[in-house]
Amino acid sequence: MPEPERERRAHLARCWEARPIVPGVNRRKPLVALCGVRFGPPDFPSHLVTTCHRLHDEQPLRSYSVEDLRIMIGQGIDLPYLVPIALEVLAREPLSSGDYYEGDLLVAALRVPPAFWLVNPAARRTLVAIVEPLSPPRDLAADVAAFVRRSP
Numbered sequence: 762m763p764e765p766e767r768e769r770r771a772h773l774a775r776c777w778e779a780r781p782i783v784p785g786v787n788r789r790k791p792l793v794a795l796c797g798v799r800f801g802p803p804d805f806p807s808h809l810v811t812t813c814h815r816l817h818d819e820q821p822l823r824s825y826s827v828e829d830l831r832i833m834i835g836q837g838i839d840l841p842y843l844v845p846i847a848l849e850v851l852a853r854e855p856l857s858s859g860d861y862y863e864g865d866l867l868v869a870a871l872r873v874p875p876a877f878w879l880v881n882p883a884a885r886r887t888l889v890a891i892v893e894p895l896s897p898p899r900d901l902a903a904d905v906a907a908f909v910r911r912s913p
Contacts, residue, residue: 779876782884783841788823792816792839813838822846827866828859834869840877844870844884851891856898864901867892871908878911 786795793799800814813836816829822842825833830847834840847870850857856864870888878885889909897905 779874779880780841782845782881786822786842786845788846789821791818791820791822792842793818795822795842796839809836826859827857831859831861831866831869834866834873837874840873841881844873844877844881848884848887848891851888855891855895856901862900863898867897868901868904871904875911 783795800817803810803814809832812829812832816825816833817838820829825843825846827850830843830850833843834847847866851867851870855867857866859865871892878888892905892909895905
């Protein structure tokens, strides 16, 4: 296996590890410039895979849309860089939506693996503070309740 492919696969495996949030990220850069690993051409031509590769390798963080954040966080890609941006969006508008439904970014954040929140308790407290005063729509209530129940 070529070295760039080995690095990409190792990086993807680390995406699901619980890592601390990276402070002071330069949002004018794409993720590849921050983490140092290029995804390169997609190995599967689906919309999801090609979108993740494009966002990771080409798009500066400051130009991520709500939908872009939802997709990348939903795939567990580079959470230490993306969760803080999502929390800023959710603090302004908790039910921000990408392309699927009202609150889809919130659901993506609520479904981030619990190990991430254990390593990042301040971020977890921020998300709890965002969801506690909500009267979420019925279809989001179960995700909100499950997240709050897991509070340490």
